[in-house]
Structures are given as structure tokens and as C-alpha cells.
Amino acid sequence: MPVVNRIADYxxxxxxxxxxLHRNPELGxxxxxxxxxxxxRLREFGVDEVHEGLAETGVVAIIRGQGAGPVTGLRADMDALPMDEETGADWASEVPGRMHACGHDGHTTMLLGAARYLAETRNFSGAVALIFQPAEETTGGGRIMVEEGLMDRFGISEVYALHTDPAGALGEFRTTPGPIMAAVDDFEIFITGKGGHxxxxxxxxDPMPxxxxxxxxxxxxxxxxxNPLQGIVVSLTQVHGGSAMNVIPEEVRLAGTVRTFDPDLRNLAEARLRTIVEGQALAYGVTARVSYERSYPPTVNHVDQTGFAVDVARGVxxxxxxxxxxxxxxxxxxxxxxARPGAFLFLGQxxxxxxxxxxxDFNDEAAPFGASFFARLIETRQPLGHGLHPSRDGG
Incomplete structure (x- = not known):
């Protein structure tokens, strides 16, 4: 049964x-x-609680099942990207310079679809916390919600998320235990000399050499x-300096990103970058300053929870x-x-x-697969009358 019949109905x-959502994208x-x-929509579905204002515009809804049990978190992101749309779709962005180019409109829709089904059926024990999060693309709304006490406030014991995948076949789920996405660090380098003709x-x-x-x-x-066997990317993505063909600039700015999985390699990359900048500045007789910001940590799936999610996905x-x-x-x-055990999966569209x-553009045909996955995950992890799923202890 690839898709829950009731979800297919709507x-x-x-x-x-x-x-x-696609017509009305918002940022950060x-x-x-x-x-x-x-x-x-959540209030129309009859969820038990709607909490607003987490991470400024985040929403958390609680749906209670039947009887005692754990609370599982399901997360979707809501923000768009600052870019112009070229899809030509009838539902294209109506806001210049903004578009849902990462599928967050679809992520939100899939979780709303699961919310409607779970609020109607309540064929599970415990409760589910539906997490609608802003600012995945920028300031890290997930970090802010965790720092504001999301997990403890709602008693969440495990957490799961889906991301649309335009490199996968429609309805195909892809994931792995352990690291699945990298840590990201951003750097800026300011090189200052003495400008002139x-x-x-x-x-x-001249700071340019x-x-x-x-x-x-x-x-x-x-x-x-x-180590050539470890994953690392260092990308120089911006070079800014000068304003005229016949002027040596006073300053040149470089910027880029570093991606790693291993904490030691992350430390090595930052240390080497700083040493390179310091040494080259000394060699050329200029001054240089580094601004290095560590952003999102690597996304690391927990082994047991990933295995469980894979089992659920196979049924969907x-x-x-x-x-x-x-x-x-x-x-x-x-x-x-x-903050909590869980798993992150890609859903092919x-x-x-x-x-x-x-x-x-998000493929609307993928939404019932994602909503069904979320619904079955809750019903399987928190079955009626049996507590936790027998192969998982919730920890």
C-alpha cells in the first residue's frame, strides 16, 4: 500500500x-x-494545541492519540530563497526576488497532510508534535527552536524530517545511518594595502597579488x-576589489565556504585557512583579517531510528x-x-x-507519499495498546 487511502482522498x-504557499514565499x-x-489549517483539522511564535514565526501543533505513550516530533521547514523564479507555472511566486526553490512549500504541505489524517484517525498512542520551522536557509530556525526549549517543552523523545529530492524517482526514499549532510562554515578574508594609480x-x-x-x-x-579519504570541500565563491581599470584598490575581500563531516577535519580546515592568510599577508607585506563563522553542524542520523524509518518507508x-x-x-x-535521536530522509519527486x-518546482505527486510516511511512522512507532514499537525503545 504505497499511499494511505484517506490521504489520497484529499x-x-x-x-x-x-x-x-508557493505563490507567497517568505524569507528567514x-x-x-x-x-x-x-x-x-491546523485549527481546521482539530488538532489539540497550536503554539505560535517559536523562533519568531515557528508553529508547533500537538495531536494526542489514545492512551499513554511517547511524543514523536515531525519537522517541516517553511522559508523560501531570495531568487527570481523561472518556472512559468500558474502558481509561480507573486513576490519578486523570492521563490520556493528548495521545496519547503512541499515539506510544509506534506506535514499538513499528515496532520489532517492523524487528527482525524488518532490511531496511535501518546502524542505527535508537528514542528513547522522558519529560517532553514539562513539563520538556522532549527537551532533557535532547540535553544528555546522545543524538545523539553513538548516532551519530544524522537524527531524525523523529510526533504524533497529532484534526483530521485517519484516516491523513492533515500537515507543512511550516520552523517548524511555536512557541516557548513563561512569565511571572509579582508586584505588591506595602499591604493593608488x-x-x-x-x-x-597592492593587495591584489x-x-x-x-x-x-x-x-x-x-x-x-x-586525508583524501575524508569528505571536505573548500570553495572560494567571492572576490571583490577595485572600482576602475586604472586604480589599485586599497582592499580586496574574499569569501567562501567550507564543508566537512568530521570535527577534527573541521578544526584543521579553519586552522590552515588562518595560517595561509597570515603567511601570504606577511609575504606580500599587506595586512589581512579573517572572519570565520561556524554555522550548521553535520546532520547525523541515529542508527536505530534510521533503521526504523527505513522500515516505515518500505511500506510507503x-x-x-x-x-x-x-x-x-x-x-x-x-x-x-x-538534541534528540531521529532521522532525516530524502523523498524522490x-x-x-x-x-x-x-x-x-516541488512535484505535487510526491506530497501523498511524504504525508503517508509521516502518518505511518507515528502509527508504527506508537501503536495502540502496545506502547513503543517493539524493535525500538524510544531512546
Whole structure:
């Protein structure tokens, strides 16, 4: 039974919710309209509690089952990206410079679909906490919600999430125990010399040669400092300096990102970057300053919970891949997995433009698969009259 029949019955309602969200994208923590839409739907479904204002615009809904049992958290993200849409869809973004290019409108829709079913049927013990989170793409709404006491406040013992996957077949679930997505660090390098006329370099202290040398040397962190069997990416993504063809600039700014899975390798990358910048600045006689920000930690799936989620997915999807190679992208669901056991899975929506692409659009046909997965996960983990799922102890 790939999709729950009752969820299939209101698949068109889910399409309507998703198209509304897609037309009205919001950024970061400023998801006020999205949160209001979510809260209104949840109240229509008859959930027991709706809590608003977590991480400014986050929403948590509680649905109680029948009898005592644990509380399982299910998470969806709500924010969009600051980019222009090129899908040409009838439901395309109506807000210039914003679009749902990562499928968060679909994630929210899938969790709303599960909420409607679970509120109607309540064929489970304990309770479910539905977590609608802002700012996955930017400031880390997941981190903020955890820091605000999300897990303890609602008694959550395990937590699960799905992410749409335009590289997977429709209905295919893909995941792996252990690291599945990388830690992300961002850096800026400011190189300062003495500007002047480009025809008189001897009267200047040109920061540009130092910037170019640093850019080249940064790639040796991967090729000559890191274990070649470990995953690491160092990408220089911005170079800013100068304003005219005949002017040597006073300052050049470099910026980029570092992706790792291993904490020791993460430390090595930062240390080597700082040493390279310091050494090159000394060699070229300029000054340099590094701003290095550690952002999301790696997303690490817990072994038992991943195995359980895979079992559930096998009853819902067309196929399941349980040994997915880790990806170098980052996810702030990592903070929730650091706080509680759980698992993060990808749900295939059919091959198409990648996420963060102006032509990306969530495939509405995938939504019933995701909603059914969430619903079956709760019913399987918290069956009526039996406490926890017999192969899991909830810890």
C-alpha cells in the first residue's frame, strides 16, 4: 500500500495548499503569512494545541492519540530563497526576488497532510508534535527552536524530517545511518594595502597579488592537508576589489565556504585557512583579517531510528535506498538530531531541475507519499495498546 487511502482522498486539497504557499514565499524568520496559513489549517483539522511564535514565526501543533505513550516530533521547514523564479507555472511566486526553490512549500504541505489524517484517525498512542520551522536557509530556525526549549517543552523523545529530492524517482526514499549532510562554515578574508594609480604600483601596496595567492593556496587544504579519504570541500565563491581599470584598490575581500563531516577535519580546515592568510599577508607585506563563522553542524542520523524509518518507508514508497552517500549540503535539522535521536530522509519527486535552481518546482505527486510516511511512522512507532514499537525503545 504505497499511499494511505484517506490521504489520497484529499490529495487535491494538498495541491491547493502547496500552490498558495508557493505563490507567497517568505524569507528567514519573517514567515508570518506562512505561519498564519499553517496555524489556520491546523485549527481546521482539530488538532489539540497550536503554539505560535517559536523562533519568531515557528508553529508547533500537538495531536494526542489514545492512551499513554511517547511524543514523536515531525519537522517541516517553511522559508523560501531570495531568487527570481523561472518556472512559468500558474502558481509561480507573486513576490519578486523570492521563490520556493528548495521545496519547503512541499515539506510544509506534506506535514499538513499528515496532520489532517492523524487528527482525524488518532490511531496511535501518546502524542505527535508537528514542528513547522522558519529560517532553514539562513539563520538556522532549527537551532533557535532547540535553544528555546522545543524538545523539553513538548516532551519530544524522537524527531524525523523529510526533504524533497529532484534526483530521485517519484516516491523513492533515500537515507543512511550516520552523517548524511555536512557541516557548513563561512569565511571572509579582508586584505588591506595602499591604493593608488595603476600606472604607479611602486607608490602603492597592492593587495591584489596577495588575494590571488591566497585563493590558489586555499585549495591545498583539500589536496595537501586533508586525508583524501575524508569528505571536505573548500570553495572560494567571492572576490571583490577595485572600482576602475586604472586604480589599485586599497582592499580586496574574499569569501567562501567550507564543508566537512568530521570535527577534527573541521578544526584543521579553519586552522590552515588562518595560517595561509597570515603567511601570504606577511609575504606580500599587506595586512589581512579573517572572519570565520561556524554555522550548521553535520546532520547525523541515529542508527536505530534510521533503521526504523527505513522500515516505515518500505511500506510507503516505490523503493528505498538505505546506504545513500553523504552530501556536502547542510541542514539545520542537524540541531534537532543533536538534541534528540531521529532521522532525516530524502523523498524522490522525479528527475528535474535541482533545488536552488530558478526552474525548480516541488512535484505535487510526491506530497501523498511524504504525508503517508509521516502518518505511518507515528502509527508504527506508537501503536495502540502496545506502547513503543517493539524493535525500538524510544531512546
Amino acid at each position: 490529495a487535491q486539497d494538498m495541491v491547493g495548499w502547496r500552490h498558495h 524568520l519573517d514567515c508570518h503569512q506562512t505561519a498564519a496559513f499553517v496555524a489556520a 595603476a600606472a604607479q604600483p611602486h607608490n602603492c601596496l 596577495c588575494a590571488l595567492a591566497i585563493g590558489q593556496a586555499l585549495h591545498t587544504i583539500v589536496s595537501r592537508n586533508a 514508497g516505490g523503493s528505498v535506498v538505505d546506504d545513500l552517500s553523504p552530501e556536502m549540503g547542510a541542514e539545520d535539522f542537524s540541531y534537532m538530531l543533536n 522525479g528527475i528535474g531541475p535541482s533545488v536552488h535552481h530558478p526552474k525548480f
